[in-house]
Amino acid sequence: MAETTERPAGPGAGLMPRLRSRARSLFPGLLIAATVAMAARFLSLHHGAPVMLLALLLGMAFNFLTEEAEGRCVAGIEFASRTLLRLGVALLGLGITVQQIAALGTGVVALTVAGVAGTIAMSLLLSRLVGRRARFALLTGGAVAICGASAALAISSVLPQGPTKERDTVFTVIGVTALSTVAMVAYPLVAAGLGLNDLQAGIFLGATIHDVAQVVGAGYSISQEAGDTATVVKLMRVALLVPVVVGLSLVFASRRDGAGRTPLPIPFFVLGFCALVALGSTGLVPEAVRQTVLEASRWCLVIAIAALGMKTSLKKLKDVGRSAVVVICGLTVALAVGVLAVIEAGLV
Template sequence: MSHSQTSTPQDASLHGWRRRLAPARARIPGLLICITIALATTFIADHYGGPTLLYALLFGMSLHFLTEQGPCLVGVEFAARTILRIGVALLGVRITLEQVAELGIGPVLTVVIGVVSTIVVGAALARMMGLSRDLGLLTGGSVAICGASAALALSAAMPRNEVAERNTILTVVGVTTLSTAAMVIYPLIVGALGLSHSDAGIFLGGTIHDVAQVVGAGYMISDETGDVSTFVKLLRVAMLVPAVMVFMVLFRRARDKGEGQGKVPMFPAFLVAFVVLVLINSLGVIPAGVREGMTDLSRWCLVTAIAALGIKTSFQKLAVVGWKPVILMLAETLFLLGVVLVCLYTGLAEW
């Protein structure tokens, strides 16, 4: 009797399940590598200090050779795209509408002016320096909003092309390094300028790129400064929603003109989930333990995703870019610093 005659419906069903699970099984090797990097870098950052995302990026880049081998590539791609979007969506549990309202209109105007003007100036400076507009928008948005997290979120809304991932990696490295330096330097500026605790909080929250560095610098001065700087920073994080929506419209038009590659959805699921989580969190129905767990999960997703982006990028590719993007991000950082100081000294930030 032939094999086909002895096969049973159960065997056919088993083969069907194996076919369905095959894509998930193919992702496991690469995904495990990214998770391992996330665990190692988080341990190092927690015990010895330093930016976790930058560690994950550098560890990943040291394992770039894994992308030349088939078994890991699928999982790395999955982490760099899907895990990234999950992490960005979960950032919504860190923000409430009440936190935004408590700031008053002055800090809100300061943040809006700083974010919009920095993105516009970033795009203009990039063109003046002979760089692409896309890089200027990405670096400007990252500097203006929330550093590495914004770089990952905005890049997910941009078309995929031959330089998109290189631009993302470069931006993450730049803003993380600048943010770490700002955490040390900006409190010294606060002391030199003699800012009050409230003004110091607006200054730090409105200028430092990453949330962790804002918190560290703020509470380094006083509890009041730490509270204000955290609220202002969360308002900048909230600007991620309209920024991503603008990027969606902008790059959809570019794609229609044939200037970009890859499909860019108008309202991606991760952006919708981000907004929904902000609204739900504003209602106060998420228990504190669950909110902390979702925040931690978001951090793990972002670290895992950036490890994947690091694996996909080589030092040689970054070296090709040259010094101009570094100067661009430094100029954007100094511009944002100037905007916030002008708002403080003109009284706009205290309305």
């Protein structure tokens, strides 16, 4: 009788079963998060409400799915709120080019950088005065200064874990989205009342409104020139997300890893963001590909924020306190007043 010899398993022999097992564990949570995101997108398209805010609020209605530690949806929801979030932020890089930033001129670039730095510094000061922690200040200051909900999610992903981190992130997303919606309606009226020309109005809107979608809506409600200017200025603010996230990563790197390992000081998603900015600046990416990648980025962020909403309890959200509202509203008003002062002084 012939003997049968078993071949030794190769290094990748168990890879596929592990991948299938991982996919099965993630599928329920990813499916529910994607379903909520699609519902939010549908409502946004038909009723004009901010899709990020809708995804967050709808997701919060499914908080019960994450209350059980061993629930079937927990792993997928966690994956969506972290991994898809970082992927979405990385893909945003293809919407920004070095040429767009250079075309702004040194005055507008200086105003934008000063606005971001000044807003974050003021957030640290104001938060300390009202008894909030520095991590909350960085989260809200970065969201107001850079790009609203997207910045809040990106900054949250590199801050150390804490008992109030997710609650503060959700509050910040709700706050900046609500204030962006108000600004989209009110700021064009402010620009008209102050007699700003289309270029000045575009600079004002792009340098102050939190979310990209609201900047676009406000800018093009005035004119084509105002809309184009506002969009480019806003993209300059988005580009500043990279140094802010890198800086925070370096500051908190040792706190995120307590096992003695040396973590990567710059997160992979930030490197991906920078790589896509460089790639987009070459002009080699077809417009159809660029739009597809940016649409994928938007979907990743909407699914991630739906998942974040599922991890948030309304009962816990109310514990954030009035001082948090004071901080985020104060920063929004201060940024608008500061930019208007620079424009009225003729410095840009």
